[in-house]
Amino acid sequence: MKIPYYPGCTLHERARDFDVSARECAKALGVELEELPIWTCCGAVFPLVTDSVMDILAGVRNLEYASRIGDKLVTLCSFCYNVLKRTNRVMRDDLEKREKANLFLRADTAAREEVESYTKTDYTGQVEVLHYIEMLRDVVGFDELRKKVENGLGGLNVAPYYGCMLLRPKKEMEFDDPEQPTVFEDLLATLGCDIVDFPMKTECCGGFQIVNDEELAVMCSQNVVSSAIKRNADVIVTTCPLCRYNLDKKQEEMIERVRGFRRIPVIYFTQLLGLALGIDEEHIDFSDNYVDPRPVLAEKSLL
Numbered sequence: 001m002k003i004p005y006y007p008g009c010t011l012h013e014r015a016r017d018f019d020v021s022a023r024e025c026a027k028a029l030g031v032e033l034e035e036l037p038i039w040t041c042c043g044a045v046f047p048l049v050t051d052s053v054m055d056i057l058a059g060v061r062n063l064e065y066a067s068r069i070g071d072k073l074v075t076l077c078s079f080c081y082n083v084l085k086r087t088n089r090v091m092r093d094d095l096e097k098r099e100k101a102n103l104f105l106r107a108d109t110a111a112r113e114e115v116e117s118y119t120k121t122d123y124t125g126q127v128e129v130l131h132y133i134e135m136l137r138d139v140v141g142f143d144e145l146r147k148k149v150e151n152g153l154g155g156l157n158v159a160p161y162y163g164c165m166l167l168r169p170k171k172e173m174e175f176d177d178p179e180q181p182t183v184f185e186d187l188l189a190t191l192g193c194d195i196v197d198f199p200m201k202t203e204c205c206g207g208f209q210i211v212n213d214e215e216l217a218v219m220c221s222q223n224v225v226s227s228a229i230k231r232n233a234d235v236i237v238t239t240c241p242l243c244r245y246n247l248d249k250k251q252e253e254m255i256e257r258v259r260g261f262r263r264i265p266v267i268y269f270t271q272l273l274g275l276a277l278g279i280d281e282e283h284i285d286f287s288d289n290y291v292d293p294r295p296v297l298a299e300k301s302l303l
Helices: 016-028 055-065 078-091 095-111 132-148 182-192 215-229 239-247 251-257 269-277 294-299
Strands: 002-006 033-035 070-074 127-129 158-161 235-238 266-268
Touching: 002 055, 016 033, 016 132, 016 266, 016 269, 033 078, 033 266, 055 070, 055 078, 055 095, 070 078, 070 269, 078 095, 078 127, 078 239, 127 132, 132 182, 158 182, 182 251, 182 269, 215 251, 235 239, 235 269, 239 251, 239 266, 266 269
Parallel strands: 002 033, 002 070, 070 127, 158 235, 235 266
Antiparallel strands: none
């Protein structure tokens, strides 16, 4: 089964471990993530302005590319998912913006001399944007996934960190209940994990505040990490490269701020999935983690 796949900029550069582990896991589950032959940055954040289509064109272009090869588009990064899904909603529901965006697309395509390969059908939001977790639930199925698990992860206390971009705004994302989500827990239960429910699992890690107010970003991330530690988590699992950076790398500064601070590994959910599916460690790749998860995983006989 082939499904169009949008990796996004970060997964092609700083988060290669996220990308590679996701592809290998999909392959083990009978899914080929078919990377879009042409794609650009999604725009990174969904625009708040309502009187212009310029800021959504990057997302629209990627969605239109996806429509040429399938009716679904899978992505991993929480930011990419947020931008593409909300942009897709605009193209479905806002006729005026849809018409303007398609005019830009046609002009852009003509300028690139892609006219012969360009579909003349306007993009109207016909692609279904799926997060990888939704793909596991709705396309593969958690019951089928459970049959593929080779190494049950029982005994590993896992804190699922949603962050804010997967869940909000609720009406636009329709991913899960932003206050009491369960889909991440359902996935982890399928893998046999011992799930740690902690109060900060849907709070912001500091996000882009790392650029203009590093102190605030570290404080936000520290609140999340400390919350998981207090609930006796062995690892925190996330879906976002920026969250992984803030929660993992910034533990360097948390150690300086808090006496007796205990470090905790922060890993991508695809790396955990890879362990459960018996994927070779070279394709999971924990070498980029600031807090090395391998000692904890070895202690639990998972490596």
